[in-house]
Amino acid sequence: MKLTIVGCSPAWPNPGGAQSGYLVEGSGRVLLDCGPGVLPRLREQEPWPRVDAIVITHFHLDHWGDLVPWTFGSMFGPGREVPPPQLWLPPGGKDELGRFGEKLGFAGMFDAFDLREYVEGRSFEADGLTIIPVRVPHYQLQTYALRATDGASTLAYSGDSAPSPQLAEVGRDADLFLCEATLKEGREGGDGLRGHLSADEAIAAFEESGARRLVIIHRPEELPLPDGIERASDGDQYEV
Numbered sequence: 699m700k701l702t703i704v705g706c707s708p709a710w711p712n713p714g715g716a717q718s719g720y721l722v723e724g725s726g727r728v729l730l731d732c733g734p735g736v737l738p739r740l741r742e743q744e745p746w747p748r749v750d751a752i753v754i755t756h757f758h759l760d761h762w763g764d765l766v767p768w769t770f771g772s773m774f775g776p777g778r779e780v781p782p783p784q785l786w787l788p789p790g791g792k793d794e795l796g797r798f799g800e801k802l803g804f805a806g807m808f809d810a811f812d813l814r815e816y817v818e819g820r821s822f823e824a825d826g827l828t829i830i831p832v833r834v835p836h837y838q839l840q841t842y843a844l845r846a847t848d849g850a851s852t853l854a855y856s857g858d859s860a861p862s863p864q865l866a867e868v869g870r871d872a873d874l875f876l877c878e879a880t881l882k883e884g885r886e887g888g889d890g891l892r893g894h895l896s897a898d899e900a901i902a903a904f905e906e907s908g909a910r911r912l913v914i915i916h917r918p919e920e921l922p923l924p925d926g927i928e929r930a931s932d933g934d935q936y937e938v
């Protein structure tokens with residue numbers, strides 16, 4: 699499968715960057731997360747993105763925000779000519795999008811997608827990919843990491859996560875592990891809640907996983923990485 703980094707900025711965008719969006723192409727096209735900036739990037743390639751499925755890891759805006767303009771383009775713009783993608787959501791996600799719709803446009807606006815909900819730990823099929831959503835700790839928000847395989851190779855994606863043994867399970871022997879490293883150091887605010895990884899914590903999760911290749915994502919541009927550690931940039935492509 700081919701992986702394109704559409705956007706990999708953290709919660710605030712890197713200069714010129716798009717936020718989370720990872721396009722996996724094999725027998726079909728599956729987009730993992732759809733943060734702000736992802737839709738215009740995809741539109742640089744074709745008038746309106748033809749993707750078979752979109753999978754959302756959690757409802758922080760930087761991971762789903764461009765679903766909002768996507769609905770408008772689907773209803774009133776060039777997306778009218780394109781079959782609606784499946785939109786795979788965390789459990790309870792249809793109701794959550796319903797509430798967002800009432801605030802951001804109108805109730806039911808997200809019916810522009812073919813809405814689905816995945817189940818924690820249960821694999822689902824998204825156009826030739828088998829995807830397992832694994833719950834990870836991310837402050838107090840329901841959040842999933844994703845493990846996607848086409849039968850020949852496996853891609854692991856941390857989503858946003860605090861340090862957790864689940865990360866090594868998601869990445870177990872994967873061909874490529876996309877792992878976030880948002881933090882400068884492995885500590886956050888004074889309330890004891892954790893939601894992200896430092897570079898050292900991401901490297902530790904990768905080493906424990908046995909995955910073949912680590913690519914760091916969701917990293918503020920101003921934070922360096924240790925020598926020899928690979929950082930994704932928007933537009934990068936990988937054969938997985």
Ligand SMILES: [Zn+2]
Nearest residue numbers: 756758836858
């Ligand atoms: Zn998040």
